[in-house]
Amino acid sequence: MTDAVIDVRGLTKVYRVHERQEGLGAAVRSIFNRKFREVPAVTDATFRIEAGEVVGFLGPNGAGKTTTLKMLSGLLYPTSGGARVVGHVPWRRDADFLRAITLLMGNRTQLVWDIAAADSLRVLQEIYRIPEDRYRATLGELTDLLELEPLLHKPVRDLSLGERMKVEFAAGLIHSPRVAFLDEPTLGLDVSMQSRIRRFVAEHNRRAGTTVILTSHYMDDVVALCKRVIVIHHGRLLYDGQLGELAQRMAPYKVITVALRDGAASAFLDELGTVTSRDEASVTLHVPRESAPERTARIVRDLEGSLADISVEDPPIEEVIDRVFAGERMPEALAAT
Amino acid sequence: MIQIYRALLIQAFQQMAQYRVAMFLYALFSFIRPIIFLAAWLAVAESQGGRLGALSSSDLAAYFVITIVVTHATQAWDFFEFEWEIRQGRLSPKLLRPLHPIHYSITGNILWKLQTSLAVVPVAILIAITFDARFTTTPSHLVLGAVSTALGAALAFTFGWVFASVAFWTTRVHAVVTLYQRAAFIFSGQIAPLALLPGPLLAVAYALPFAYMLGVPSDILRGGPDIATALLMIGGQVVWLAIAIGVYRIVWSAGLRQYTAVGA
Amino acid sequence: MDRYLRLLRLFVRTELQFALEYRVNLALEIMQMVVVAGTSLAAVLILFAYTEVMNGWTLGQMVVLLGVYYIVQGVEELVMQPSFQKFMEHVRDGTLDFILLKPVSSQFMVSFRHFQTVQTLQVLLGLVITGLGLAQLAATVTLTSAGAFAFTLACGLVLIYALLLVLSTLAFWFVRVDNILAIFWAFIDAGRFPIDIYPGWLRITMSTVIPVGIAVTVPAKAIAGLVDLQTVGLIFLATAVAWMVSRAFWKRGLRAYTGASA
Numbered sequence: 018m019t020d021a022v023i024d025v026r027g028l029t030k031v032y033r034v035h036e037r038q039e040g041l042g043a044a045v046r047s048i049f050n051r052k053f054r055e056v057p058a059v060t061d062a063t064f065r066i067e068a069g070e071v072v073g074f075l076g077p078n079g080a081g082k083t084t085t086l087k088m089l090s091g092l093l094y095p096t097s098g099g100a101r102v103v104g105h106v107p108w109r110r111d112a113d114f115l116r117a118i119t120l121l122m123g124n125r126t127q128l129v130w131d132i133a134a135a136d137s138l139r140v141l142q143e144i145y146r147i148p149e150d151r152y153r154a155t156l157g158e159l160t161d162l163l164e165l166e167p168l169l170h171k172p173v174r175d176l177s178l179g180e181r182m183k184v185e186f187a188a189g190l191i192h193s194p195r196v197a198f199l200d201e202p203t204l205g206l207d208v209s210m211q212s213r214i215r216r217f218v219a220e221h222n223r224r225a226g227t228t229v230i231l232t233s234h235y236m237d238d239v240v241a242l243c244k245r246v247i248v249i250h251h252g253r254l255l256y257d258g259q260l261g262e263l264a265q266r267m268a269p270y271k272v273i274t275v276a277l278r279d280g281a282a283s284a285f286l287d288e289l290g291t292v293t294s295r296d297e298a299s300v301t302l303h304v305p306r307e308s309a310p311e312r313t314a315r316i317v318r319d320l321e322g323s324l325a326d327i328s329v330e331d332p333p334i335e336e337v338i339d340r341v342f343a344g345e346r347m348p349e350a351l352a353a354t
Numbered sequence: 355m356i357q358i359y360r361a362l363l364i365q366a367f368q369q370m371a372q373y374r375v376a377m378f379l380y381a382l383f384s385f386i387r388p389i390i391f392l393a394a395w396l397a398v399a400e401s402q403g404g405r406l407g408a409l410s411s412s413d414l415a416a417y418f419v420i421t422i423v424v425t426h427a428t429q430a431w432d433f434f435e436f437e438w439e440i441r442q443g444r445l446s447p448k449l450l451r452p453l454h455p456i457h458y459s460i461t462g463n464i465l466w467k468l469q470t471s472l473a474v475v476p477v478a479i480l481i482a483i484t485f486d487a488r489f490t491t492t493p494s495h496l497v498l499g500a501v502s503t504a505l506g507a508a509l510a511f512t513f514g515w516v517f518a519s520v521a522f523w524t525t526r527v528h529a530v531v532t533l534y535q536r537a538a539f540i541f542s543g544q545i546a547p548l549a550l551l552p553g554p555l556l557a558v559a560y561a562l563p564f565a566y567m568l569g570v571p572s573d574i575l576r577g578g579p580d581i582a583t584a585l586l587m588i589g590g591q592v593v594w595l596a597i598a599i600g601v602y603r604i605v606w607s608a609g610l611r612q613y614t615a616v617g618a
Numbered sequence: 619m620d621r622y623l624r625l626l627r628l629f630v631r632t633e634l635q636f637a638l639e640y641r642v643n644l645a646l647e648i649m650q651m652v653v654v655a656g657t658s659l660a661a662v663l664i665l666f667a668y669t670e671v672m673n674g675w676t677l678g679q680m681v682v683l684l685g686v687y688y689i690v691q692g693v694e695e696l697v698m699q700p701s702f703q704k705f706m707e708h709v710r711d712g713t714l715d716f717i718l719l720k721p722v723s724s725q726f727m728v729s730f731r732h733f734q735t736v737q738t739l740q741v742l743l744g745l746v747i748t749g750l751g752l753a754q755l756a757a758t759v760t761l762t763s764a765g766a767f768a769f770t771l772a773c774g775l776v777l778i779y780a781l782l783l784v785l786s787t788l789a790f791w792f793v794r795v796d797n798i799l800a801i802f803w804a805f806i807d808a809g810r811f812p813i814d815i816y817p818g819w820l821r822i823t824m825s826t827v828i829p830v831g832i833a834v835t836v837p838a839k840a841i842a843g844l845v846d847l848q849t850v851g852l853i854f855l856a857t858a859v860a861w862m863v864s865r866a867f868w869k870r871g872l873r874a875y876t877g878a879s880a
Binding site (some may be wrong): 378391526528532 | 642643648649650653654657660661664665666667668669670671672673685748794797800801804805807810811815816819820
């Protein structure tokens with residue numbers, strides 16, 4: 018066996034969707050003779066996650082992120098393949114397994130609307146059978162990290178969205194789970210609350226060693242928290258590795274930005290790469306990754322005195338992701354993974 | 355005005371189309387209770403040899419079958435909807451329109467009844483057959499009964515709006531409406547034909563408005579009272595309707611002042 | 619078991635705190651319950667102004683029945699209705715996932731999580747009315763009849779619970795189940811009179827499809843010492859079957875929800 022916290026092999030989920038036909042006659046017929054269409058949501062996913070890692074799942078809506086998350090948390094049976102999370106098969110939902118994980122969803126609450134969060138937390142203490150001293154210690158720590166003190170005794174309905182999310186985190190982590198699945202935890206929050214939540218997740222991971230699986234639409238969440246990312250598209254794993262290397266693998270170009278002095282002629286730059294923006298003072302162009310050093314050298318040589326500044330960078334991560342999802346990915350980039 | 359109502363009816367029809375199933379299910383409530391009390395009264399009548407005073411078992415069946423239809427025709431539910439609209443802040447935009455909100459409610463009310471009568475009338479017929487109802491209705495009873503039912507519906511609707519207006523002052527309309535509905539339960543003819551209410555209760559029933567919403571039209575439609583009595587009852591309905599409209603106007607305008615003063 | 623009792627106590631306590639925060643509402647709710655029960659009692663008295671016995675039921679027995687009706691309805695509104703209502707909201711909003719991820723029985727969490735604590739008073743009111751009826755009957759409650767009452771009442775409540783569980787479980791397949799439950803609320807009203815006054819088809823509906831007839835009528839007969847052992851046994855058997863069927867159906871619904879049975 019393995020000592021990985023999460024070990025996924027060939028995980029596949031195919032939904033059987035009932036095909037609805039127009040018209041009453043067809044609706045009646047379909048009661049007796051249902052037509053199903055098979056929709057693959059996740060295909061043959063294989064990966065391992067070690068204890069204490071923070072891993073980001075990236076992918077557009079409908080890519081299979083949430084389906085994967087639901088299978089790993091035990092909410093969904095896979096069609097085939099296997100998975101072990103903290104040594105358990107998730108979808109058997111053993112009590113020991115459930116005590117070791119948590120699932121937080123940004124747009125959904127597990128708190129009871131009309132009562133104070135403190136009361137909901139007490140219920141969770143009983144459900145997870147947390148001994149009193151450990152409960153107090155964990156709650157104290159969460160209260161410090163999230164600044165919960167003024168929030169715990171108000172009815173949940175009186176909390177703002179951001180405040181509610183903080184309390185939601187406390188509720189999700191009160192039983193000190195070893196694995197936390199965070200599905201869009203910063204959805205709808207304002208920028209400063211987003212960064213608060215990020216800092217909290219990072220700090221909690223550092224202190225408690227919780228393994229965190231995160232999905233988010235906000236690249237900032239992923240950049241701030243995850244060293245490693247798993248990119249899912251159309252239910253398939255496209256990339257699994259360091260966030261820093263994602264651009265190298267997935268984007269076949271680099272971005273060269275040239276700042277010019279005195280409106281110097283820059284027409285020749287068009288021959289070196291694809292110019293994406295140009296104004297009086299600067300030009301930005303994309304060049305093939307492997308020829309970047311050589312072309313940079315040429316720019317420096319040819320522009321000489323009229324060159325004010327030059328930078329060579331990987332494209333911004335959002336752009337890389339966008340390109341991957343839009344299907345502009347270079348085939349060899351895929352082969353490399 | 356007719357064009358406005360035509361437009362409102364079409365709009366209401368489209369809105370209701372989304373809730374068709376729920377709509378028919380709520381029509382269930384108009385016939386469950388009459389059946390319950392019909393069964394109870396038949397059991398009582400049986401213990402007394404099949405008659406209670408002037409009423410035979412078949413007369414009782416006829417009365418309660420008619421109340422199924424009249425209950426349905428005179429239902430009003432604005433007191434609940436109105437409070438909800440105020441709480442959700444949906445009233446203010448309605449007040450900005452050049453048409454009094456009551457007109458939306460009138461069209462919605464009529465349309466719901468027309469549509470659900472498709473379910474209620476067959477059930478009433480089925481019950482009439484099951485319990486061997488006997489009607490002594492003459493054509494003039496039918497005409498007067500129809501007028502009386504319309505008046506009853508108007509009366510119930512207007513009182514519905516009087517109690518809806520309570521929402522301008524308090525969010526606890528529910529408690530007030532419960533009192534109103536339980537008074538109706540005893541005095542309107544829901545639990546017993548008016549003639550079977552014991553003496554003092556009957557006097558109170560005729561003094562209060564509730565009997566004029568349900569018991570009176572049902573009695574006339576069944577062919578119970580003679581024409582002179584029926585006309586007298588309808589006179590009572592007209593008086594109560596005039597009072598109700600007067601009260602409604604006072605309460606509504608006072609409520610509106612209260613509402614705009616608070617500036618909700 | 620112990621743990622589930624502790625959880626129940628916690629659930630009740632938190633909801634009780636909530637109810638007590640709104641004192642005026644509480645007072646108004648109590649007022650409404652008393653008015654509703656009082657007028658229902660008045661309706662029974664009006665019926666009995668014309669007879670001594672209605673289909674074999676005396677006034678005292680009928681008042682007992684009304685009391686039991688409010689006990690049953692009170693329990694149903696105390697926990698079943700609020701919990702199942704919430705469950706359907708959970709399915710619709712996708713928050714059921716949180717419940718499935720808790721290391722306690724999902725059926726327990728779904729069935730007993732929410733209480734309308736004020737309805738306890740309706741149960742008490744029902745007990746008071748039952749007492750009034752017994753006083754009128756001048757009936758001596760024996761240990762046997764009290765036991766039969768408690769036992770058949772418990773069976774009746776489990777029957778209703780099983781039905782509501784089955785109806786709610788349908789939410790796993792159909793989103794709008796509230797409508798089906800509306801039928802149940804419409805029919806429960808009929809429990810205020812003994813089932814034997816209803817004609818054939820209605821009686822069958824009330825005792826089998828909507829078991830409120832059994833849940834109310836049988837205990838009311840039992841406390842007056844009018845139920846034989848055979849009936850009690852039959853009710854127990856029906857309850858046991860209903861319980862097992864509803865539980866199996868719930869598990870089946872859960873499997874469909876998690877895609878295990880596809």
